[in-house]
Amino acid sequence: MKRPGHDGSDDEGQRAEHMPKRVDHEERRAQIAEALIRVAGRRGLHAVGMRDVAAEAGVSLRLVQYYFQTKEKLLFYGLQHLTDRFTARVGARLRDAGPEPGPRATVEALLLASLPTDEESRTFHLLYSSYSILSVTDEALAAQPFIDSPDAAENALTGLLERAQAEGLADPDADARTEAISLLAMTATMGTSILVGQRTPQSAVAVLDHHLDRVFRPGPRPPAA
Amino acid sequence: MKRPGHDGSDDEGQRAEHMPKRVDHEERRAQIAEALIRVAGRRGLHAVGMRDVAAEAGVSLRLVQYYFQTKEKLLFYGLQHLTDRFTARVGARLRDAGPEPGPRATVEALLLASLPTDEESRTFHLLYSSYSILSVTDEALAAQPFIDSPDAAENALTGLLERAQAEGLADPDADARTEAISLLAMTATMGTSILVGQRTPQSAVAVLDHHLDRVFRPGPRPPAA
């Protein structure tokens, strides 16, 4: 879709004939996508244009067209890049939690990574929300695979809670999936509240901790009646 | 502020001389605002133009300009109208709950009214989310008074829960405000999940009911330890 020869993956041995390739296409695309993310994080996804992205990336408009033929493709790639970066960020947070973190520490790392506390997470939250809202009325965007990220998070969190229950660290009477859904839902909305200045990160953490205290209480409670 | 006589502000006594006015300004503005809401609900707020609104309202573009000089004013008014209509809708739901509904019925009516289950609530949820996201990067929109609607809801819900506690209908050990925040936050995110087709209204109601069951349990539990 980009070049007469190959585009970006299977050019191992065959193309060694002649081809001066000084730059990594994927790298350039990532550069431009990050420029898109930066400018969209500042001015809003709706207000970003090809020329803005080019200027932010320090390249010519022509080059943006060269690597992404259309704006739609640029937006799709930007969304993919955004989720990739966020996934990496969550992974880093988990590693920061120690070599063998307890279930609660893991869950906390997962949830807190989603709250917009610094520039990067703020931008992520804003843009991911923007894309989600757009996907409601844009079917091309809705067909994009980013939609299932929440499902993955829900399944992961459910698994963590079930494991904690099996280890006797969490309330065995709780329904793991329901609690996972609840925690993620609260985190998402409170993230937006932080974004619009309605709530502080501290208060959001307090609410989340309250529910973690409720779920992560060891031992089987005496079953009611 | 919906009188045929004056429309804005400073035309109090002087102009009472002669003035043929056949239509109610405020009524026309509401009519156009609802056209805006309809078309924005279908194609997305970002895709709405003045011409679309005019066509949807069955009037000329000039008329839209006549009542709202600028698009920004139209958007602001549309937002106001949207929240007004939603408030009325919630009120109707509360009245439907019976003449003297219990606290739990009231809370349920409040929360369920926010879930996008029919066209109207779906449109409301979509547009309110769109406005919220826009307000992050548009300070003129952020200055708009619609931001405090969530605070009002939070306070109202907190009051209801406290009343239920006082009447012995809800867990007295719970923190009313924390639970109110949690319930509203879960409702909001799950509403969006319904909007994007990720979750069914039934599953959202199930999660909410689970938490209502938790909070609305009568009598003081035997305090732990």
Place this chain on the structure above:
DNA sequence: CTCTTCATGATACCGCCGTATCAACATCAT
């Protein structure tokens, strides 16, 4: 009736934006 005021409709203007095209130049492989 006529004048004033409210209200409406058609059209034009202007700028931005996505996209396309053409020309040039640098660099590296052969």
Place this chain on the structure above:
DNA sequence: ATGATGTTGATACGGCGGTATCATGAAGAG
């Protein structure tokens, strides 16, 4: 050198969208 590739620049076009202008219609007051 030759040629393919990466990069830039300028420029243009077609459309759309918000705003502005003009002229006209409808209705009550004198």
